[in-house]
Amino acid sequence: MSDIYIICVEDEAQVLDVVIRDLEQLEEFFPIEGAASASDARKLINEIKEEGNRIGLILCDHIMPGDKGVDLLIEMQKDEFTHSTRKILLTGQAGLDDTIQAVNKARLNQYVSKPWKKEELLQIVIDELTDYVIETEDELLPYLSVLNQEKLQEAIRAKGFI
């Protein structure tokens, strides 16, 4: 069974640290990797792909040196490997046009504005990962104790088996 990664893309090292720390309770089940730019993120995505693992969720800043976050998300949406990855924009400065682009072309799942509260971010990430595992995994039991249990039980009920 392959690992499901969470990747965080953020150019400011301190902010990236905070994001990763806020999510650390998930680390045991979902390895978390950080990237400082879109090009770093592409390298990271390729590495994860080559190791046979998957990316369940990306938390991405928008304004960064080099390619913008929204461009990266659109790219990921078009790529088969990252198509079903849940995409969250974590930003303070994405304009209306960029946000519209992200929603329409990258099928953005969530928009979280900075500054954020730890509990809210964690809940959003947990809910999105829950949707991801329900969509892609056959075996849901390992996630019951860490993700949104009610949603998972609901999925098991609908399937009628585990």
Added chain:
Amino acid sequence: MPGKSKQKSNQIKFLTGLILGIIGFCLPLFFTFNGLSYAGHIALGIFLMAAVFWMFETIPIYSTSMLVIFLQVVLLSQQGVVFSDASLPTTTAKQHTSDSWLVPAEAVDGEKIYVANDSRNYTAIDVKILNRADWVEIRSNELQSDAKIVSNANHKLVGYKPVSFSLFFGTLASPIIILFLGGFMLAGAAVKYNLDKNLTSVLLKPFGTKPNFIILGLMVVTATLSAFMSNTATTAMMMTVAIPIVAQVAREDKFRIILALCIPIAANIGGMATPIGTPPNAIAIANLGQQGINIEFGTWVVMMLPLVILLLLLAWFTMRFLFPTNLREFKLSLKVDFNKSRPAIILYLLFAATVLLWFTESAHGIPSSMVAFLPIAGLTVTGVMKQEDIRSLPWEVLWLVAGGIALGISMENTGLAMWLVASISWDALPQVVLIGVFGLVALNLSNFLSNTVTATLLIPLAVSMGTSGIAGEGFSLVISSLAIAAACNMAMLLPISTPPNAIAMSTGFIKTPDMVKVGIVIGLIGIVATLALSQLYWPFIIN
């Protein structure tokens, strides 16, 4: 998520299972067992392979069932490679004196020889052996001078009359499978229109707000639903009811354990209540059906209900004792919102009509599997269940049961089941001890294996002990089969024992020792209670 070491141990388990399974299959090809027919050897090979694959889960358990049917069709059917052009080798007995005959040594089987009626059928006749040499001198007054006798008593057609391949395929459409399919259709539609959730809310209301009564309520509702729906789906649904309650309970309060544990336990127990509750029931009914014994839906319920109620109460008291709580009251937010769309109404009506007809079989005489076709046809004709809904039914469970039934057929008609149980003189034991032994074996196996698989392996043995008479006078097929099915369903010691247990364990609210404590009490007292019922209560119902 699992580490490399777990992957490795899985690989070892897979290879062990594969190798043992292949060895098991080949074993009867290289060894000849006395008293077992040629076809019995083939059936033994299939039985051993299936048992190993089912135990190790080398391949998914339903695909083992499919493999069983495939091998039976190829190796044991009249049209398969082994039997398609088989014909009995014959010779003529030589008249020796006025009342004795000479026959080849291989033609004699103990004190019997076989007279061929045609190329495939024979009649066994008893003879008196007078003199053994290359040719055996025998005396018989049944033998006629032009009789063709079978020259090789170990021939593959002796002791087994090949059946048509369609008998093995036909298991998938056997009445009990159709009964299950009807249950699946109702359950699938109930989930689609949230009937299960709404019923839960309605049924939970009378239990009030006191913690212990909420638990009793959860258990009663879970058991009731799981008598008609899959235990797994019921557990998952009831967990969605229990999780908001768990959130109201302090982390260290043991009440969290009860909340998470009471649901899988009640789901396992509730499955016993009706023929469609769990697959082991189907295996029992199918094996009895092959002996011409029909168990009505209502009769099954009447026989099992006391056991179900007893075990539910037992589990409730045990958990209250083991995990006491200080909590006084709870808020339950129970939303009742019955879907009132046209398809939902049709579902309610069909559900009620089907269950009513199932319970009144003795009044109208329509077999429960025929009634089961009412929801199958009714829900599809009216468009309540659509193509994608039908596709999402748990078909693999039907295959699993069908394979189990097919294996049972071959164990019976090749004489394998007889041969397996014949080595011990069972009739020395009283019936209650025999049932107790079967029950304990079933309970132990089923804690580690699928309940269905355990029933598949054990019930044919019990049935053949009854039909062959080696179990002695008064051995009831119905009582022994039901007791084994019940014992299979009482196995809930470990997370791996049943899917509902696995769900409960994965919630993270309970630890294995909690489950083991309650599981031991239910298993042991359950067996004792089953034995008591089998002697004091069941005989009055079936007579």
